[in-house]
Amino acid sequence: MNEILSHSEENYLKEIFHLSEGTNQKVSTNALAERLNAKASSITDMLKKLAEKKLVSYIKYKGCELTDEGEKIAVQIIRKHRLWETFLVNKIEFGWEEVHDVAEQLEHIQSIKLIDGLDKFLGYPKFDPHGDPIPDKEGKISYRKSKIQLSETVINSLVEVVSVNEDSLSLLKYLDEIELNLGTELKILERYTFDESIKVKIVGGQELNLSKKVAENIGVRFISEI
Amino acid sequence: MNEILSHSEENYLKEIFHLSEGTNQKVSTNALAERLNAKASSITDMLKKLAEKKLVSYIKYKGCELTDEGEKIAVQIIRKHRLWETFLVNKIEFGWEEVHDVAEQLEHIQSIKLIDGLDKFLGYPKFDPHGDPIPDKEGKISYRKSKIQLSETVINSLVEVVSVNEDSLSLLKYLDEIELNLGTELKILERYTFDESIKVKIVGGQELNLSKKVAENIGVRFISEI
DNA sequence: CATAATTTTTAGGCTTGCCTAAAAATATTT
DNA sequence: AAATATTTTTAGGCAAGCCTAAAAATTATG
Ligand SMILES: [Mn+2]
Ligand SMILES: [Mn+2]
Ligand SMILES: [Mn+2]
Ligand SMILES: [Mn+2]
Structure with missing residues (x-):
């Protein structure tokens, strides 16, 4: 141990x-x-x-x-990864598509004082730039209970984007381009049965079509019926 | 290359x-x-x-x-080391005796965007928490021209502490204890030939004796005669 | 200047974290 | 339930970065 x-x-x-x-x-x-x-x-x-x-x-x-011990360690590494990503975006002007590779390095830095200090410095953020929950010092992860995939929404509902899958660089860049960010509100207008793509309207922005694959990689929270 | x-x-x-x-x-x-x-x-x-x-x-x-190439790389690592030390002290509330080990890890993080962003975020500092010069993006190091060792000062002079040797943890802790920091002004009162220790008065603080060894590890700038 | 002391290199070995190729176990088809 | 396909493990090997012990080169000393 x-x-x-x-x-x-x-x-x-x-x-x-x-x-x-x-x-x-x-x-x-x-x-x-x-x-x-x-x-x-x-x-x-x-x-x-x-x-x-x-x-x-x-x-x-x-x-x-x-094991319990292994999981404890894993969660602390994830805590570090997500805190560093938050630091890079909030303090060093990184885009959300640029942070992951650097965080992969930073997550291995060994210093509890540093990571707890960073947490404090950032104001104890609950979520990282991709909307993923940041484990606390004790390893508790507050998952967003009501989160569903954009691909699972019903038409005529209003939802808020709360997370995106950070694994694909090209997805993150694409979302930047269409100006779909965390916090963005979407109206679900239509779902096409042929390819399961959906038509959405970005509140305050454009109307556009999203493929099933894109929609599966966006997490949203239901707000209301339209 | x-x-x-x-x-x-x-x-x-x-x-x-x-x-x-x-x-x-x-x-x-x-x-x-x-x-x-x-x-x-x-x-x-x-x-x-x-x-x-x-x-x-x-x-x-x-x-x-x-070689020139090797030196260029070395200087960039030192740049990273000193910027990270500055970050830890100025932003994360580390003491100057706590930063070195963590900086030894952080100096290996590979991201030019990060290090230049950090430099900007810190306000382009010229010196690290121990008073050592921070190389710029191009590798230029601005050594403090007028720096001498405290052990080399002449009596009856007023000097300002501008650097300390960071290599010894115990020295840094000792200096903390006697409240001798960067920027502290010292009056050089006496030099004892027997062991070459010196008596100094911390301006606004106590009078005390410093061994030759301590004095050799403190860098100062001459201000004036007393 | 020859001998002794010190410094540096060579030789051979170990661990970590990978690899390829082949063997063994498990899962899927017919 | 065989036969076939897939997954996983074993066996053996390699590079990095360290080590100890012994040999070689350099430096110091009588
Ligand atoms: Mn990441
Ligand atoms: Mn993330
Ligand atoms: Mn240092
Ligand atoms: Mn330093």
Whole structure:
């Protein structure tokens, strides 16, 4: 417990957390391999090491799962990642599509005093620039309870954009272009059954069509019927 | 040129710079070994690699020296180190004795946009919390021309503290205790030949004795005769 | 200047975190 | 339930960055 972990080990814990978040399934070797851009054999190697350190439970051929200790560490890394992203956007004038790669580096900086100081300096933000919740010092994550995917909304409703999937650079850039940001309000006008694309009106902005794929990667909160 | 360097390689370049700063001597393997807390044989290994990459010039048994390219990189790492230290003290409420270890990690973060943004955010500071000059974007270092060691001052002069050696934690803590900071003015009252300690009066504060060793690690600027 | 002391390099080895290729286990089809 | 396909593990290897012990070069000393 409380041993220093390598960047690699931290990244494994974080990705295991992300892959199992929401589900209660174990994480497969191949899924990890894809997310970490490594070969399955490398994953197996590392899982053995992390199991040895009691940070994951791992049964050959059956996938892995974080232990309580492993999850605690993973959440703190995610806390750091999201606080640094918030810092970059709020203080250093980064765009939301520019922050992730730098935060991938910053999340490994080892200093509790720094991260708690940063949290205070930023005013204890609850969400990062992509709308993802920032875990608190104790590791508590306040998920937005009423969040649904834009692709799941019913027509004739008014919704507010509360999160976007940060994984795709090109999505973030596209949303910048069409001026769809966190806080933006959308009227859901139509859904086309052929490709499940939807027509929306940005309140105070243009009307436009969004593909199913785009809509699936935007999180919204229902406001009202139109 | 412009290849990505490992943390280790960056640390070697930085220490070679520090060890040769001021002097025009080559840096010896043993000197590096001591500063980097590694064995001489490890240093030899790395010098071969850095020479291969044209970042140092290295002749067996004759020590090493940074190339122009190597020096450019070293200076940028020092720029990052000192900007981060300034950030920690000015924005995150760190004490000057707490910043170095964290800055050792932060100096390896790879993002020109971040470091230039940080520089702007901090208001383009010229000196770090220990009074060391912060290289600018182009690598120019504005050394304080009139700086001398407190140990070299003449009695009956009034001086201002402009820098302290950051290498010793215990020195920094001691200076905190006696309330000797950057900007503090000192009257040089006496010098005892036996141990070369000096008696000083902190303007607006107490009178006290400083050992030669302490005085050598404090940089001051002459203001006037008393 | 020859011998001793010091510094530096070489030789060989270890761990971490990857890799490829082949073998073994598991899942899917027919 | 075989046969086939997919997933996962094992075996063996490689580069980075460190180590110890021994050899070689340099420097200091009588
Ligand atoms: Mn991110
Ligand atoms: Mn994010
Ligand atoms: Mn420092
Ligand atoms: Mn400093």
